[in-house]
Amino acid sequence: xxxxxxxxxxxxxxxxxxxxxxxxxxxxxxxxxxxxxxxxxxxxxxxxxxxxxxxxxxxxxxxxxxxxxxxxxxxxxxxxxxxxxxxxxxxxxxxxxxxxxxxxxxxxxxxxxxxxxxxxxxxxxxxxxxxxxxxxxxxxxxxxxxxxxxxxxxxxxxxxxxxxxxxxxxxxxxxxxxxxxxxxxxxxxxxxxxxxxxxxxxxxxxxxxxxxxxxxxxxxxxxxxxxxxxxxxxxxxxxxxxxxxxxxxxxxxxxxxxxxxxxxxxxxxxxxxxxxxxxxxxxxxxxxxxxxxxxxxxxxxxxxxxxxxxxxxxxxxxxxxxxxxxxxxxxxxxxxxxxxxxxxxxxxxxxxxxxxxxxxxxxxxxxxxxxxxxxxxxxxxxxxxxxxxxxxxxxxxxxxxxxxxxxxxxxxxxxxxxxxxxxxxxxxxxxxxxxxxxxxxxxxxx
Numbered sequence: 001x002x003x004x005x006x007x008x009x010x011x012x013x014x015x016x017x018x019x020x021x022x023x024x025x026x027x028x029x030x031x032x033x034x035x036x037x038x039x040x041x042x043x044x045x046x047x048x049x050x051x052x053x054x055x056x057x058x059x060x061x062x063x064x065x066x067x068x069x070x071x072x073x074x075x076x077x078x079x080x081x082x083x084x085x086x087x088x089x090x091x092x093x094x095x096x097x098x099x100x101x102x103x104x105x106x107x108x109x110x111x112x113x114x115x116x117x118x119x120x121x122x123x124x125x126x127x128x129x130x131x132x133x134x135x136x137x138x139x140x141x142x143x144x145x146x147x148x149x150x151x152x153x154x155x156x157x158x159x160x161x162x163x164x165x166x167x168x169x170x171x172x173x174x175x176x177x178x179x180x181x182x183x184x185x186x187x188x189x190x191x192x193x194x195x196x197x198x199x200x201x202x203x204x205x206x207x208x209x210x211x212x213x214x215x216x217x218x219x220x221x222x223x224x225x226x227x228x229x230x231x232x233x234x235x236x237x238x239x240x241x242x243x244x245x246x247x248x249x250x251x252x253x254x255x256x257x258x259x260x261x262x263x264x265x266x267x268x269x270x271x272x273x274x275x276x277x278x279x280x281x282x283x284x285x286x287x288x289x290x291x292x293x294x295x296x297x298x299x300x301x302x303x304x305x306x307x308x309x310x311x312x313x314x315x316x317x318x319x320x321x322x323x324x325x326x327x328x329x330x331x332x333x334x335x336x337x338x339x340x341x342x343x344x345x346x347x348x349x350x351x352x353x354x355x356x357x358x359x360x361x362x363x364x365x366x367x368x369x370x371x372x373x374x375x376x377x378x379x380x381x382x383x384x385x386x387x388x389x390x391x392x393x394x395x396x397x398x399x400x401x402x403x404x405x406x407x408x409x410x411x412x413x414x415x416x417x418x419x420x421x422x423x424x425x426x427x428x429x430x431x432x433x434x435x436x437x438x439x440x441x442x443x444x445x446x
Contacts, residue, residue, distance in 0.1 A: 026440055029398050030433045036402055037429045040409045041422045047413040049245035056228060056236025064235045073127065077136075080128030090364030091189070096182045101364055103180040104357030106189075107173055112346045113354065114214065115339065118222040125218035131193060132208050135200040149204035158251025161199075161211035163259055165192070167298075169213045170263035174270060175290035216256050220335055223247045244335055245407065249328025257334045258305060261435075262298030264341040268442035269297060301435075305334070308431035316416030316424025329415055330428065333407035337435060340400025344393040344443060348384050355379040393443060401436045405429065 058064065066072055090102040117124050126132070139146035172179055172188050179185070192213075199207035208215055223244040230236045247253070269275050270293065279289045309330050313323035356379055362372035370376070408428045416424045 022440070022444055025394065026437050029394075029401070029436050029440060032398060033401055033405055033429065033432050033436060036405055037409070037425070040406065041425075044406075044409060045413075045418075047410055049407070049410045050239075050242040051245045051248075051411070051414065052231060055242065056230050056234075056238035058230075059227070059235045059237060067235055076127045077133040080130045081133055083128070084130035086361070086364065090361075091182060091186060094182070094364050095366040097366070099360060099366055100182065101357050101360035102182060102185060104353055105361065106185060107180075108346075108350060108353045108357055110214070111169070111173065111217075112342070112350045114218050115221055115342050115346075116350075118218040119224055119339070120227075121222070122225040122227050123215065123219040123222035125212075125214045126208075129208065129212065129215060131196050131200075131212070132205065135197060135205060135208075139205075146200075146205045149200070149202050149207070151202055153203040153206060153210065156251055157210055158253065159210060159216060159256050160252035161207075162213060162216035163252045163255035165195070165211055165213040166216055166256055166259050167263075168192075170259065171291065171294060174263065174267055175287055175294055177285075177287050217260065220247065220256060220260070221339055223332070223335065224339065241403070241407065244332050245410065247332040247335065249325060249331065254305070254327050254331045255302075257331050257338060258302045259298055261334055261338040261341065262301035263294065264338065264345055265301065265439065265442055266294045266297040267345060268439075269293065272442070304431055304434060308427040311427035312412070312416075312424045315426065316412065316420045326415060329411055330408055333404040333411065333428075336403035336407070337400040337432075337439075340396040340398075341439060343396040344439075347392060348389050351383055352379050352381065394440075397436065397439055397443070401432050405432050408432070 059067075087102065087105055090100050090105070094100040094102065114125060136146050168188075169192075172184075176184055176188075196208060196212055199211055203210075209219075223246065224240045225243060226237055226240055228236060228238045228243050228246075230238075270279075270290065275293070279286055279293075282289060306327060309327040310323075312330075313326040355377060358372075359374050359377040362375040363369045405428075409425055412421050412425045412428070415421075
């Protein structure tokens with residue numbers, strides 16, 4: 001991902017900074033997953049996670065009253081509009097140079113920063129989404145119910161629009177020519193706004209739930225937050241694994257999580273020396289090569305996933321109806337894996353380039369102003385060391401796969417007859433091992 005011409009690399013760790021050699025790391029990670037699988041088979045014999053996400057411990061009353069108060073919700077909407085307006089100053093009025101904060105604000109603060117915020121607070125983008133607020137205000141001005149459009153959105157649509165828009169954003173982020181320039185960013189955001197607002201007028205505010213890439217991204221990751229809603233809407237503290245287990249199947253969900261995971265894997269591949277040489281020497285435009293590479297990596301991740309879940313359904317002897325549902329039922333287990341890759345790839349980018357972007361946001365017009373008082377900030381590197389980043393990358397990738405294995409195991413106990421549940425998970429274990437090996441090799445390909 002290139003948020004500006006001077007953007008730093010995604011990570012500062014490399015093979016030379018690993019605590020062990022790369023082959024040893026790959027073998028150790030694979031063995032860790034296998035040992036975990038065996039332990040789960042012996043010790044975790046009954047489903048334990050709340051797949052309906054119905055429980056949890058209620059938060060203190062003062063916190064619940066604050067979060068549920070209309071004034072608080074409108075404050076969040078107002079902050080979202082204010083941030084969008086400030087962003088537009090640089091987008092529409094700032095210089096098209098490396099000192100413009102627009103690219104960093106979009107690619108780093110928004111896209112990368114949404115992951116840790118959603119992990120802590122839940123689906124935060126839904127609360128601050130400026131397009132949702134614009135639509136709400138327009139509907140109120142027209143005295144229309146914002147949740148009603150001119151047509152009903154079929155249930156079968158699900159998250160398929162979000163899968164398409166998420167792919168559209170990661171294509172912009174990773175492949176689009178001149179993707180850090182203002183004209184390209186402006187064109188993409190204009191298309192995004194038209195698609196979202198026109199859909200909201202046609203189908204009602206529910207269109208944002210189905211089509212906004214940032215809402216889908218934040219909602220999926222937000223299922224892992226310790227703060228959530230019980231079935232009756234009460235704000236509760238919950239086990240994050242119960243939260244993600246409550247990510248129920250819907251059309252397009254598998255596509256969304258596969259695009260998130262596959263795009264991050266492609267990001268690693270695109271920085272590998274071998275791929276860079278191929279891209280430069282094959283005679284094709286880089287956008288053509290990049291588009292093909294991104295699509296092929298996502299397709300490979302999807303094929304592996306569908307093959308593994310299909311084999312699991314057959315070995316687990318799920319009936320015909322349940323067999324078709326297995327890919328959607330297991331999709332939640334991919335989320336911690338995708339989150340692990342996001343943290344591994346973008347931790348140092350968020351820390352270093354995030355600080356630089358915040359400094360530049362004090363002067364979005366490039367006029368020498370210091371409106372936010374951050375223009376003189378110098379990026380602090382205390383949290384960024386090669387060995388520290390390498391260790392973090394290893395930890396979060398392996399942890400993500402361990403959690404994925406645990407989630408898949410618990411769901412298999414729901415889906416398959418008990419006598420076949422463990423055997424049915426063997427293809428899923430193979431999938432987790434394959435994803436782990438591929439992820440580590442790609443991450444340290446340079």
